[in-house]
Amino acid sequence: MNIKILSDDIVNKIAAGEVLERPSSAVKELVENSIDANADEINIFIRDGGKSEIIVSDNGDGINSNELGLALRRHATSKLSLENLNNISSLGFRGEALPSIASVSEMLIKTKTKNEAQGTSLEICSGVAKAIKPVNQKKGTHITVRNLFFSTPARLKFLKSENYESLTIKKITQKLAMCNFKVSFNLHINNKLILTTKKKKDETNHNLLKNRVTEILGNQYLENCIYFDETVEGFKFLGYLGVPTFHYSNTNNQFLFVNGRVIQDKSLNVLFKLAYRDFISYDRFPQFVCFINCPRSEVDVNVHPTKNEVRFKDIKSLRSRIINLVKNNLKKVNHFASTINTKKAIDKFSRSPSQRSIELKDISTDSSSNTESINEKLKSKEINEEKILPLGFAKSQFHKTYIISETNDGIIVVDQHAAHERIVYEKIKSEIYKKKITTQILLIPVVIDLDKSTIDVLGDLLDRVKSYGLVIEPFGVDSIIVREIPGILSGCDVKILTLDIINELIENNDSKSVEEQINKVCSKMACHGSIRAGREMQINEMNDLLRKMESTPFSGQCNHGRPTYVELKLNDIERLFGRK
Numbered sequence: 001m002n003i004k005i006l007s008d009d010i011v012n013k014i015a016a017g018e019v020l021e022r023p024s025s026a027v028k029e030l031v032e033n034s035i036d037a038n039a040d041e042i043n044i045f046i047r048d049g050g051k052s053e054i055i056v057s058d059n060g061d062g063i064n065s066n067e068l069g070l071a072l073r074r075h076a077t078s079k080l081s082l083e084n085l086n087n088i089s090s091l092g093f094r095g096e097a098l099p100s101i102a103s104v105s106e107m108l109i110k111t112k113t114k115n116e117a118q119g120t121s122l123e124i125c126s127g128v129a130k131a132i133k134p135v136n137q138k139k140g141t142h143i144t145v146r147n148l149f150f151s152t153p154a155r156l157k158f159l160k161s162e163n164y165e166s167l168t169i170k171k172i173t174q175k176l177a178m179c180n181f182k183v184s185f186n187l188h189i190n191n192k193l194i195l196t197t198k199k200k201k202d203e204t205n206h207n208l209l210k211n212r213v214t215e216i217l218g219n220q221y222l223e224n225c226i227y228f229d230e231t232v233e234g235f236k237f238l239g240y241l242g243v244p245t246f247h248y249s250n251t252n253n254q255f256l257f258v259n260g261r262v263i264q265d266k267s268l269n270v271l272f273k274l275a276y277r278d279f280i281s282y283d284r285f286p287q288f289v290c291f292i293n294c295p296r297s298e299v300d301v302n303v304h305p306t307k308n309e310v311r312f313k314d315i316k317s318l319r320s321r322i323i324n325l326v327k328n329n330l331k332k333v334n335h336f337a338s339t340i341n342t343k344k345a346i347d348k349f350s351r352s353p354s355q356r357s358i359e360l361k362d363i364s365t366d367s368s369s370n371t372e373s374i375n376e377k378l379k380s381k382e383i384n385e386e387k388i389l390p391l392g393f394a395k396s397q398f399h400k401t402y403i404i405s406e407t408n409d410g411i412i413v414v415d416q417h418a419a420h421e422r423i424v425y426e427k428i429k430s431e432i433y434k435k436k437i438t439t440q441i442l443l444i445p446v447v448i449d450l451d452k453s454t455i456d457v458l459g460d461l462l463d464r465v466k467s468y469g470l471v472i473e474p475f476g477v478d479s480i481i482v483r484e485i486p487g488i489l490s491g492c493d494v495k496i497l498t499l500d501i502i503n504e505l506i507e508n509n510d511s512k513s514v515e516e517q518i519n520k521v522c523s524k525m526a527c528h529g530s531i532r533a534g535r536e537m538q539i540n541e542m543n544d545l546l547r548k549m550e551s552t553p554f555s556g557q558c559n560h561g562r563p564t565y566v567e568l569k570l571n572d573i574e575r576l577f578g579r580k
């Protein structure tokens with residue numbers, strides 16, 4: 001075989017293989033072109049999962065009629081020059097998307113700039129362009145892509161069901177719309193409006209973003225997130241972080257943007273998971289919308305044809321910045337638990353209207369005594385009014401497991417074990433980190449027999465165990481003696497606690513970072529030192545727990561990300577009883 005230069009057509013088809021994985025990639029490229037052209041209104045129409053038709057129409061700058069042919073040539077771009085090679089501000093710059101899409105589809109472009117009286121259209125079939133014609137078109141660009149991949153059957157076969165392809169288009173559109181929160185988007189799939197976002201003028205970025213998050217993810221998302229806006233050494237971080245109890249089984253609602261680009265980079269998303277790991281079980285995912293803006297010289301955007309990934313000059317610093325950002329912001333959450341659980345509770349309480357009306361009748365016969373009891377309640381509320389405590393006052397315990405407390409505007413149900421576990425966990429952890437662990441000397445030291453293999457490896461671990469507040473010494477040939485335990489764990493079963501911690505350290509010796517190890521040990525200890533479900537509590541003990549929850553960071557969730565309490569607002573209760 002002789003060596004020869006590949007024809008443009010083949011080169012474009014190869015590029016299409018890289019740039020276009022599936023219909024959603026074409027949507028992304030076309031929308032990014034619209035954004036680069038300063039459009040503030042973008043309409044997308046999809047048919048058959050994008051396989052038979054994709055239309056992206058914008059009100060942007062348009063393409064000059066004498067340049068339209070050029071736009072379809074490979075490596076033809078209006079966005080890159082020698083001067084801005086290392087300082088790219090546009091989303092596109094490789095000049096690949098249009099020729100790639102055109103080489104594997106039937107494409108029709110209609111476009112008009114503001115200075116032209118008339119629009120121009122160009123039809124391309126499988127990379128072969130027809131004549132450029134005048135056309136009726138308002139300022140902007142309207143691109144129709146039909147029968148994508150029809151000329152590359154291998155790729156066509158690799159596509160999934162219409163539903164799946166439509167869903168990925170919806171997801172990428174959500175991301176693009178979130179990222180470009182000043183632009184209005186409408187996505188129609190098979191003539192149905194699936195997503196709509198409005199442009200709003202004269203609003204602050206915070207308000208625009210807030211509005212966009214609600215448009216795309218709904219009110220509930222916003223309710224369960226905290227806003228952040230911080231700049232650390234030239235890196236600006238802005239967005240929303242979900243509270244730890246607001247987790248998901250997948251990463252769909254994780255939105256990450258770098259310098260205005262939609263980024264789908266697992267290695268970055270994983271940092272968020274790391275930062276939440278203390279609060280969320282390993283198989284659940286935190287929710288966030290995060291914009292990272294940094295000097296362009298700090299990040300290389302040209303690492304992948306689809307531009308989904310970027311490379312940071314100093315990824316190490318960025319990693320710790322992201323982890324610190326998340327941790328510091330989550331500290332502010334304190335005892336806040338996700339409202340999702342409250343909603344679930346209300347849904348459980350709510351009954352069918354017919355059932356409710358019967359029960360209301362029953363209650364109404366006894367309405368006088370009902371009012372009386374409410375008036376009593378009101379009095380006690382007045383007394384407490386002077387001191388507003390977020391978690392209210394304990395009223396009683398039920399099933400020896402849950403505490404009911406009355407707050408200013410509702411009631412709270414606390415899972416006593418989960419809540420106490422979190423408090424003990426945070427306390428032990430902070431004592432260990434400050435190297436100030438308070439221990440309790442056991443009146444009667446506990447002797448524990450161990451098997452030989454455990455004794456052999458234990459020697460090296462005794463110092464480490466001591467730093468966790470467990471003072472253990474060898475005792476004879478095959479036993480140890482426990483002399484002190486962490487003060488907060490007084491009353492626990494010393495033998496089970498010690499064996500649990502020793503096993504944890506032996507099993508994970510060196511395989512985990514010191515921090516991970518400490519967290520793991522704390523979590524084990526917390527479990528041993530907490531009030532069990534099933535233990536009766538006195539009112540003052542319950543109030544004590546509530547006050548500790550209020551002052552303990554992250555007390556809204558236990559170590560596994562489950563909520564420690566749910567709240568029912570009076571408003572909701574009134575709704576349940578049909579009073580509102």
Ligand code: ADP
Nearest residue numbers: 033037071077078092093094095096097098141
């Ligand atoms: P790139 O975006 O990397 O420049 P493309 O192949 O996506 O490459 O687009 C080629 C050129 O066509 C762009 O540089 C731009 O000048 C023009 N273009 C494409 N889409 C639009 C659009 N919607 N509005 C205005 N110009 C466009």
Ligand code: MG
Nearest residue numbers: 029033092097
């Ligand atoms: Mg482009």
